[in-house]
Amino acid sequence: PCYSLEELAAAIRPPRPIIIMVLAGKPVDEQIAALRGVLSDNDIVIDAGNANFRDTMRRFSELSGSGLTFIGMGVSGGEEGARHGPSIMVGGTEESWKRVEKVLTAISAKFKDEPCAAWLGTDGAGHFVKTIHNGIEYADMQMIAEIYGILRDGLGMGPKEIGNVFDGWNKGRLNSYLIEITAKVLAADDSKTGKPVVDVILDRAGQKGTGKWSVIEAQQLGIPATAIEAAVAARVLSSIKDERQAAEKAYGNVGVEKIAGDKAALLKDLELALFAGKIAAYAQGFAVMSGASKEFNWNLPMPTIAKIWRAGCIIRSQMLDTMAEAFGSGGASTNLLMAPAFIAMMKEAHPSLRRVVARASEAGSPVPALSSALAYFDSYRQ
Numbered sequence: 001p002c003y004s005l006e007e008l009a010a011a012i013r014p015p016r017p018i019i020i021m022v023l024a025g026k027p028v029d030e031q032i033a034a035l036r037g038v039l040s041d042n043d044i045v046i047d048a049g050n051a052n053f054r055d056t057m058r059r060f061s062e063l064s065g066s067g068l069t070f071i072g073m074g075v076s077g078g079e080e081g082a083r084h085g086p087s088i089m090v091g092g093t094e095e096s097w098k099r100v101e102k103v104l105t106a107i108s109a110k111f112k113d114e115p116c117a118a119w120l121g122t123d124g125a126g127h128f129v130k131t132i133h134n135g136i137e138y139a140d141m142q143m144i145a146e147i148y149g150i151l152r153d154g155l156g157m158g159p160k161e162i163g164n165v166f167d168g169w170n171k172g173r174l175n176s177y178l179i180e181i182t183a184k185v186l187a188a189d190d191s192k193t194g195k196p197v198v199d200v201i202l203d204r205a206g207q208k209g210t211g212k213w214s215v216i217e218a219q220q221l222g223i224p225a226t227a228i229e230a231a232v233a234a235r236v237l238s239s240i241k242d243e244r245q246a247a248e249k250a251y252g253n254v255g256v257e258k259i260a261g262d263k264a265a266l267l268k269d270l271e272l273a274l275f276a277g278k279i280a281a282y283a284q285g286f287a288v289m290s291g292a293s294k295e296f297n298w299n300l301p302m303p304t305i306a307k308i309w310r311a312g313c314i315i316r317s318q319m320l321d322t323m324a325e326a327f328g329s330g331g332a333s334t335n336l337l338m339a340p341a342f343i344a345m346m347k348e349a350h351p352s353l354r355r356v357v358a359r360a361s362e363a364g365s366p367v368p369a370l371s372s373a374l375a376y377f378d379s380y381r382q
Contacts, residue, residue, distance in 0.1 A: 008038070009039060014040055015099070016039060017103070022049055024055070028049060036066070036068065041067035042067065042068075044096055047073065048075050050074075050127075050210050053128040054124065056124040061123070069093065070092060071090060071091065071097070072091040072124055072126050074089035074126045074129055074131075074133065075089075076130060076315075080312075084312070085107060085110065085312050086312045087109055087311070087316075088107075089133070090120060090126045091119075091126030091127055101119070109313070116307070116311050118304045118308050120300055120305065121299060121300055122297075128289070128292055131217070133285075135210065135215065137211075141178060143227075143370055144182055145234075146369060147370075148182070150360055150365050154258060154359075156258060163186030165267060166183040167187075174278075176315070177316045177317070203241070211235070215229045221291040223287050223288050224376060227277065228284060234366075255364070257363040270356055276352065277353060279342055279345060282319070303328040322342075337377070337381075
């Protein structure tokens with residue numbers, strides 16, 4: 001082990017690639033400033049944290065001409081990614097990417113032996129793509145939570161029964177990491193109380209900033225990302241629990257009305273509604289990336305982005321293979337919703353999304369992301 005930056009620099013053969021992974025913002029600038037005192041020309045500083053891409057662009061510019069090279073690298077994968085390889089999104093010069101490509105592709109996740117790591121463009125491109133990845137993740141998680149709420153409150157199902165539903169869905173068109181871990185979480189019990197762990201978790205969510213950044217950038221680019229916006233707003237609402245409790249007292253705890261009807265048919269509608277909502281969220285995320293690509297002259301490779309998200313990352317799902325094909329063929333050049341494969345999927349799924357949003361609204365079950373996805377779809381096609 002090394003106990004100082006000087007020892008670290010001496011232990012690595014020049015030219016050195018140095019990865020820093022610290023809290024976004026001022027800590028990154030402080031680490032770069034400290035490293036500049038011990039590094040030499042042609043060394044590379046790689047920021048692998050969740051940085052704001054605008055900070056990455058600034059740092060890239062500040063280090064230009066200093067002799068050092070800067071890479072902004074988005075990394076997704078969580079604990080599983082740490083153990084088995086993450087998805088890696090690189091922004092910087094192509095020359096700097098080629099110098100570290102062998103190592104990064106080696107440690108990345110693999111999808112059918114294909115590395116889930118790629119150079120996406122200059123300066124802040126990698127961190128921007130990671131930001132939108134997280135925005136899509138926010139929307140995906142919120143929609144899952146909304147479906148869970150309907151199953152729990154509208155259909156009166158318990159956590160383990162709901163977990164079995166998600167486990168079944170994970171074997172079909174909704175196959176994805178987030179659906180998989182939702183089923184596992186709902187099956188887990190709290191070791192102290194013996195109750196389902198989901199029932200002892202406080203319903204108050206926090207956020208680190210990437211979801212909010214994705215919404216801000218979408219607005220600045222003039223590109224609607226309504227499902228992502230709704231998901232960010234839902235987190236904010238959940239965080240003001242004291243206000244929500246006061247409002248519940250003021251308006252009365254009316255709860256959610258039970259949803260009547262054939263259970264099997266309702267479950268099918270819920271599956272297809274979640275499927276349609278996820279497609280809309282991905283469509284919005286890719287549209288924002290497309291707009292940013294033009295704005296910042298990145299030429300983001302959309303098929304490659306879809307490919308490197310197929311394994312390792314939090315939003316990996318079987319749909320990404322179809323997305324990669326759609327972008328690669330040019331079928332999604334304007335919007336993912338215009339790709340023939342996704343037109344067929346949405347034609348099948350959107351009636352279910354419409355029924356679920358309507359019935360949830362009537363029952364008093366909040367579905368902000370799902371309803372925003374439906375409104376986006378309806379507005380887009382008229």
